[in-house]
Amino acid sequence: MEIKICHLYPDILNLYGDRGNVLCLRKRLEWRGIDVTVDTASVGEGFKAADYDLFFIGGGQDFEQEVLLPDLKGAKTAEIKAAIEDGKTFLAICGGYQMLGRYYKTWDGEQCDFIGAWIYIPRVKKSG
Numbered sequence: 270m271e272i273k274i275c276h277l278y279p280d281i282l283n284l285y286g287d288r289g290n291v292l293c294l295r296k297r298l299e300w301r302g303i304d305v306t307v308d309t310a311s312v313g314e315g316f317k318a319a320d321y322d323l324f325f326i327g328g329g330q331d332f333e334q335e336v337l338l339p340d341l342k343g344a345k346t347a348e349i350k351a352a353i354e355d356g357k358t359f360l361a362i363c364g365g366y367q368m369l370g371r372y373y374k375t376w377d378g379e380q381c382d383f384i385g386a387w388i389y390i391p392r393v394k395k396s397g
Contacts, residue, residue: 270302270303270304272298272303272304273306273308273321273322273323274291274295274321275308275309275324276288276291276326277309277325277365278326278327278341279309279311281329281337282328283327284327284363284364285327287325290360291307294325295307315344317348318348319351319355321357323358324349325359325360326366327365328362328365330364331364331375341384342384346386349386353387369387370387371383371387
């Protein structure tokens with residue numbers, strides 16, 4: 270068995286030492302005999318959602334989020350929405366979680382618009 274992880278923006282979103290979460294996850298899977306591949310996708314780097322089982326996006330301050338947002342709103346948005354629609358697993362921390370939503374408002378009322386990916390959570394089909 271193999272688990273493939275896509276770590277989004279590891280060089281930019283690492284506010285809380287979030288790389289450690291991926292290292293810990295990898296080690297725990299390996300201890301259980303599960304092969305793990307971790308690929309990264311940062312600014313200017315694409316990925317195909319279908320290639321991965323799990324996606325990780327760490328935390329960042331407002332400045333880091335502003336730096337990567339144009340890239341995130343590009344082709345990555347479609348891939349992230351496709352992954353959510355396919356029921357893929359996301360581990361999102363702090364600003365990473367916020368950026369997958371529609372927006373958030375800062376303490377002074379400024380609205381920061383993001384990609385709205387969470388609205389694509391698959392609906393459970395009722396049987397019968």
